[in-house]
Amino acid sequence: MKEIFVVTHPEATHHVEGRVGGWFDSELTGRGVEQAQRIAAALAKRVQPGAALYSSDLRRTAQTAAAIGAQLELEPVWLTELREKTYGAGEGKHDAWFRERFVPPPPDGERMDHDEGLEGAETKLQWARRVYAGVEKILSDSPRQKIIVTHGGSATLVIARWIEMPLDALTHASFKVDSGSITRLVEDDYFHNHTVAHLNDTTHLSS
Template sequence: MLDVYVVTHPEATHHLEDRVGGWYDSELTPTGFVHAGLVADVLAKRVKDRAGVLVFTSDLTRTRQAAQAIGERLGREPVSMRELREKSYGEGEGQLDAWFRERFIPPPAIGERMDHDEGLAGAETKLEWVRRVYRGMDQILRAPSRTMIVVTHGGSASLVIVHWLRIPWDALGYASFRVEAGSITHLREDDYFHNRTLVELNDTTHLRRG
């Protein structure tokens, strides 16, 4: 079996400040650190081969902090990857949500959605974002490990999942999975049929203990 656990970083300061995340380099809150520890506890119980597990993380502070908690429990040093960052919102990053919503142009229901201009200078299009995360996942899945942990962001977690399911990036105009802060999603490929399965989506039951 090949098991991949996709972790979304727990509560960060931009959540409490009602600010746009993206590449804005916020940190985990005290609650976020507690939740990161709970995520680490769950993964420590699920991962059998600690010597072989690999931990990958977005290089932004909030994800690295969560990955560090996981790495410490498993005795593994996380590998930081720029490709796993959240979508860049350019000039909107770190801005108050009200400022953002006044300027953001949502994609049309029908028409060009992947290369849509959202009206924010310096922002990535969805197409650029998808291609970046797909490049990162291509690298990760070439690693010689049967158990991997990928620590990322809510939006990018969707792209990690659809990459796992081998959905072509040019078909992602509408695809999205709802995952909450501090969640764990379990992906698996069996050794016989080599089917790729979404075993569990958005598990947050461990956070209720925090």
């Protein structure tokens, strides 16, 4: 059996300050640091020696991966492809500023190449292609257990690539995952199906 644990970073400063994340390089709060330790402890019960650890290189995910790596004795592999969607000029701005300028995608029609009205922002298609390319690198590695530390938005794309959802099927796709969650993806050895075995597990945060 192959397993991938998709971890979303826990509470970061942009959350509590009401700022847009994206590539804005926020860090974990004190509470987030504690939550990262809880994530690491939960994974230590499930992950065997010989696993591999991959992470977005932004500070909040890097801190989360460092906590996991320290407890599991794993050295993170940093992948810029696992970063959150970039919101360009909107990154780090307060939510009110952002919402005055952001152009949400239409309910129908062109959603993947939609221009959100923010200079330098990725379209959903650009974002998806980037994350898919990162997951391709991860899947090509040999360890049967892998940990991916990423962001709430990008987690949807990691999961979508795992179930081999084509890019043109992503127009409305979204998997709801909370900060500090663990999602377990499995490939069985008989049918070789790609299963979302457990989505958005946060029980470790309150244990």
